[in-house]
Ligand SMILES: Cc1ncc(C[n+]2csc(CCOP(=O)(O)OP(=O)(O)O)c2C)c(N)n1
């Protein structure tokens with residue numbers, strides 16, 4: 348947790364809800380189609396899109412599966428992976 | 435550095451799992467605002483969706499990595515002012531930030547906010563405007579627009595949604611003569627981020643940012659449309675993006691060729707029932723506001 352030196356208490360620990368369990372299908376960025384514009388990162392409400400060494404990836408732990416990233420990606424590079432594709 | 439790279443380099447101050455609805459652009463706005471405002475920040479979130487999603491914590495746990503507290507629906511600005519005064523007294527510069535809904539801002543907490551603005555208290559007040567009391571079941575607020583379905587402005591034989599227009603809170607705040615007032619949209623991130631940076635640098639009074647958000651659950655649209663909807667709101671001139679800085683108005687997004695208002699209205703259940711007369715009345719209201727804004731910006 349971030350170091351703080353305020354008068355206000357910051358609580359004993361962070362209250363974390365397992366919002367990843369809300370996902371119906373996991374969204375995945377197809378790296379070959381990605382133009383690296385970063386729109387998915389800017390618009391993801393849960394801050395689940397990460398920039399690692401110049402490439403964008405979705406970290407699924409807290410992703411709610413809302414589909415905003417899919418709708419906003421100008422390159423149509425993101426899609427939900429359905430069960431039959433997961434194997 | 436691109437704007438996405440810049441945001442990626444900032445720490446997220448909100449806990450990773452909060453219970454906002456799928457695709458909620460208020461969650462997005464809150465995360466972005468606090469990423470920009472940074473670690474040296476104390477946050478006040480009154481009752482409403484953002485308090486309810488546990489960003490203020492639960493039992494003895496917190497929802498953020500920075501101090502956050504839960505004022506009443508009606509005293510957010512005054513409580514925050516008190517905290518800011520303490521820090522001023524001990525000589526420490528801290529961002530005292532409110533993140534409050536339209537009900538908490540335009541209705542219940544209005545006089546506390548107006549008082550803080552008039553006194554020149556150095557707080558940053560961000561209103562997330564989802565046009566109603568969404569957390570308690572989508573009741574109308576004074577920010578709900580004409581014709582909207584809400585649980586207290588039903589649609590049926592006797593009532594056709596809300597019968598009065600939306601209160602023009604951004605102009606009311608500018609009329610207080612505060613050093614900085616801006617409207618913004620989560621669909622226009624570079625603009626929103628620039629405005630947060632400006633608000634952070636205001637040291638001589640209150641900075642007010644009015645974010646035009648939406649609500650998938652209360653307005654009735656699919657979660658993935660969350661950004662598309664508010665973008666349409668801006669592009670139809672329904673949500674004018676401008677700022678008021680040191681006495682001067684500036685239009686930040688000049689919508690030269692607006693999309694038909696119907697395109698915006700028809701994308702959600704909230705306006706499914708609206709009649710041609712209501713659309714015409716809304717259009718007239720929007721045109722008047724836009725013309726007035728153009729005049730203010732030309733001065
Ligand atoms: C004085 C008072 N009246 C009523 C309530 C109940 N209440 C809790 S949250 C809420 C809705 C707040 O609406 P808004 O500020 O628009 O935020 P949103 O729910 O849209 O996020 C209400 C009415 C309260 N907490 N305090």
Ligand code: SF4
Pocket residue numbers: 376380381382383384385386387388403419420421422423424425
């Ligand atoms: S929005 Fe699409 S193209 Fe842009 S970085 Fe994300 S996945 Fe790549």
Ligand code: SF4
Pocket residue numbers: 374390391392393394395396405409410411412413414415416417457
């Ligand atoms: S589906 Fe929603 S929560 Fe998941 S990465 Fe995309 S925008 Fe973020």
